[in-house]
Amino acid sequence: MALILNEEQQFLKDAASKFFQEDAPISHFREIRDSKIELGYSKELWSTMSDLGWAGILVSEEYGGSDFGMMGMGTILEEAGKTLTPSPLFATGLIGASLLELAGNSEQKSEYLPKLVEGNLTTAFALEEGTRHAPNNISTEAKKDGDEFVLNGNKTFVLDGHSADLIIVAARTAGEASDKSGISLFCLNSNTDGLEIKKVSMLDSRNSAEVNLVNVKISASNLLGELGNGFAVIEEVLNRAQVGISAEMLGNASQAFEITLNYLKDRKQFGVLIGTFQALQHRAAIMYSELELTKSSVVGAMNAIDENSNDVARFASMAKYKAGETSYLVSNESVQMHGGYGVTDEYDIGFFMKRARVAEQIFGNSDHHLDRYATLSEY
Amino acid sequence: MSDLQEFREDTHNWLEANCPPEMRKPGDVCWGGRNPSFSHPDQKIWLDRMAEKGWTCPTWPSEYGGGGLSKEENKILQEELGAIGARMALGSFGIWMLGPALLEFATEEQKLEHLPAIVKGEFWWCQGYSEPGSGSDLASLSTKAVEDGDNYVVNGQKIWTSNADKADKIFCLVRTGPQEPKHDGISFLLIDMDQPGVTTKPIKLISGKSPFCETFFDDATAPKKDLVGGLNKGWTVAKRLLEHERTMISAMGLSGGGEKRSGLADMSKKYVGVDSNNRISETALRAKVAKHDLNSRAFGLTMQRVGEETKVGSPSPAAAMAKYYGTEHNKLRYELMLEAMGTQGIGWDGESFSMEELAITKEWLRSKANSIEGGTSEVQLNVISKRVLGLPS
Numbered sequence: 186m187a188l189i190l191n192e193e194q195q196f197l198k199d200a201a202s203k204f205f206q207e208d209a210p211i212s213h214f215r216e217i218r219d220s221k222i223e224l225g226y227s228k229e230l231w232s233t234m235s236d237l238g239w240a241g242i243l244v245s246e247e248y249g250g251s252d253f254g255m256m257g258m259g260t261i262l263e264e265a266g267k268t269l270t271p272s273p274l275f276a277t278g279l280i281g282a283s284l285l286e287l288a289g290n291s292e293q294k295s296e297y298l299p300k301l302v303e304g305n306l307t308t309a310f311a312l313e314e315g316t317r318h319a320p321n322n323i324s325t326e327a328k329k330d331g332d333e334f335v336l337n338g339n340k341t342f343v344l345d346g347h348s349a350d351l352i353i354v355a356a357r358t359a360g361e362a363s364d365k366s367g368i369s370l371f372c373l374n375s376n377t378d379g380l381e382i383k384k385v386s387m388l389d390s391r392n393s394a395e396v397n398l399v400n401v402k403i404s405a406s407n408l409l410g411e412l413g414n415g416f417a418v419i420e421e422v423l424n425r426a427q428v429g430i431s432a433e434m435l436g437n438a439s440q441a442f443e444i445t446l447n448y449l450k451d452r453k454q455f456g457v458l459i460g461t462f463q464a465l466q467h468r469a470a471i472m473y474s475e476l477e478l479t480k481s482s483v484v485g486a487m488n489a490i491d492e493n494s495n496d497v498a499r500f501a502s503m504a505k506y507k508a509g510e511t512s513y514l515v516s517n518e519s520v521q522m523h524g525g526y527g528v529t530d531e532y533d534i535g536f537f538m539k540r541a542r543v544a545e546q547i548f549g550n551s552d553h554h555l556d557r558y559a560t561l562s563e564y
Numbered sequence: 565m566s567d568l569q570e571f572r573e574d575t576h577n578w579l580e581a582n583c584p585p586e587m588r589k590p591g592d593v594c595w596g597g598r599n600p601s602f603s604h605p606d607q608k609i610w611l612d613r614m615a616e617k618g619w620t621c622p623t624w625p626s627e628y629g630g631g632g633l634s635k636e637e638n639k640i641l642q643e644e645l646g647a648i649g650a651r652m653a654l655g656s657f658g659i660w661m662l663g664p665a666l667l668e669f670a671t672e673e674q675k676l677e678h679l680p681a682i683v684k685g686e687f688w689w690c691q692g693y694s695e696p697g698s699g700s701d702l703a704s705l706s707t708k709a710v711e712d713g714d715n716y717v718v719n720g721q722k723i724w725t726s727n728a729d730k731a732d733k734i735f736c737l738v739r740t741g742p743q744e745p746k747h748d749g750i751s752f753l754l755i756d757m758d759q760p761g762v763t764t765k766p767i768k769l770i771s772g773k774s775p776f777c778e779t780f781f782d783d784a785t786a787p788k789k790d791l792v793g794g795l796n797k798g799w800t801v802a803k804r805l806l807e808h809e810r811t812m813i814s815a816m817g818l819s820g821g822g823e824k825r826s827g828l829a830d831m832s833k834k835y836v837g838v839d840s841n842n843r844i845s846e847t848a849l850r851a852k853v854a855k856h857d858l859n860s861r862a863f864g865l866t867m868q869r870v871g872e873e874t875k876v877g878s879p880s881p882a883a884a885m886a887k888y889y890g891t892e893h894n895k896l897r898y899e900l901m902l903e904a905m906g907t908q909g910i911g912w913d914g915e916s917f918s919m920e921e922l923a924i925t926k927e928w929l930r931s932k933a934n935s936i937e938g939g940t941s942e943v944q945l946n947v948i949s950k951r952v953l954g955l956p957s
Contacts, residue, residue, distance in 0.1 A: 562829065
């Protein structure tokens, strides 16, 4: 396992860093938030990102992607995390592309993936139903009715739900509420009758929606993957998503730390730079150590996915746990060390904390992943 | 067959033929010296054979008695040693700390005199750094060395000298420039312990053991030729040596301090039991164990990454956190072992406790020094904040 980037990956990282710093810096996010535009991100920016090939990083070359792997996707998400750039990269480029790639039949792949790669199709994954990540707790029902399925249920925390063209729904076709078997995936156009999508205004001003399914009738050809065996694909995609969001959280925490360090080297009180105070220096050094551990966890997990390690799930939980704990520490300390400025809207540092708290909830918080790590380790 | 494959095969065959059976079992390590003690005759055979090949110091140049191996070859040697469970042939501060400093700072004559002897374990070396008044502020040390003909005459006191009561020689920081600014008046001097001017007194620790001594110099002498790195240039040598020491200590965060102990999870299961799903039945302890396990892995990956970064370019800044994190992590590991053991973890003596339980309790006490020796955690955090983060003084 290599924990440093190869030349190609480093090239991508440098390109991504330059792109986000120049074309979508934090002020870009601030503009979008202030404008309150319904879409929640810039269509133009997503189009440029797709032209750069980033929408198709996890898509095979057969369907127009680059098949560059999680090291590539994670690296871009990390850079996007530093500038808080909102885009469909996570919901579409990582989750949607992975679901379609791993579960789709050749017809579905040919229909959706080339459009997705070009930036002309966005997706959302309707999975969660409660206040906690519980991927097998699915009570949304899909009942077979002749050549059709009828879907009923309520989905929450659907990232990009209100803006996506295609909603991929996890629904129960057999079994009890918490069974891992009997779960199936369905592709629904967002304008399907009976699909009620409501944008939810979130702390981080990013996109999330509630999706209610009321007697939604769809053809059996909308089934994505095998009937009743959707959970294996869901788990595989969740591992990727957990690592991807961890990479974004790493970028977020690294940047918040960087901004705070600069503040410590600039702000004077009692006639001296506040960075000379040991009470702040030691806390900064501890944050640095935790960031280094988090970086290793995230890179190790990206690698584990690309190498098809049989320990991917534990790697994913390690990455999400470390990313969660470290962003919690760094975001809180960053606000505190900024003093009064830290709690003003004018300063950017508060944005990092808001995004960190939302990201923490995406696909399992730290407690969830600590428990999962222990369970997977058989204790 | 590539050269490295051939090396592996040769090494494998040599070890099969030369590593005595007794040395393939866990047990105590020989520290060499003028009057070496061997707990088993095989220990001497093993040391002699390894020293003969220079494999007690595999990567040192062969002209100084070392093995002359490349990093890659040494990795193979260590893997092959590990594969047969071979015991370390020689433990020595000469190998881990003094030798690397001599290779970098000593004259050719000094290297030829001291390095081959270290390879063979002819002397037991100890380290004379700290003084009663100079702990974290090491550069304030006051043990004096004054010129007298071909010798230096040394007066003063050192503390925390590991095994000084058993050691033959000491590498020592002494003040040779009393008028200079404190960092610029220090020299690095090698002193023979076997002389009337040197006395030692063991320090009893909270663990009940005495691995450290106080060492007293009363008109002790050392030949001028044994001053290493130049007069008043000892601080440079000292700093490099501290890096070697810190690397050695931070490795504890990975290995758990050298003692092979069963994992925290198994230990917890043994003492607190499991629920119907085979989970550690105390959920709070289970969470702490998982957190520690996960951090062990993240720390291991970080050390691996530091190694890779150093290989392709300059030393990784992340190396600075290794000593801080590794030692704090190791201390926490012992705290969790004690927590898991409950009342079996708080014994001192007697038959109510197993040998292992008593040993762990003593190791827990010993672990408290991890974040003090070789630079306290607070000093390490200072180093990170100043050298890595560039925070102002």
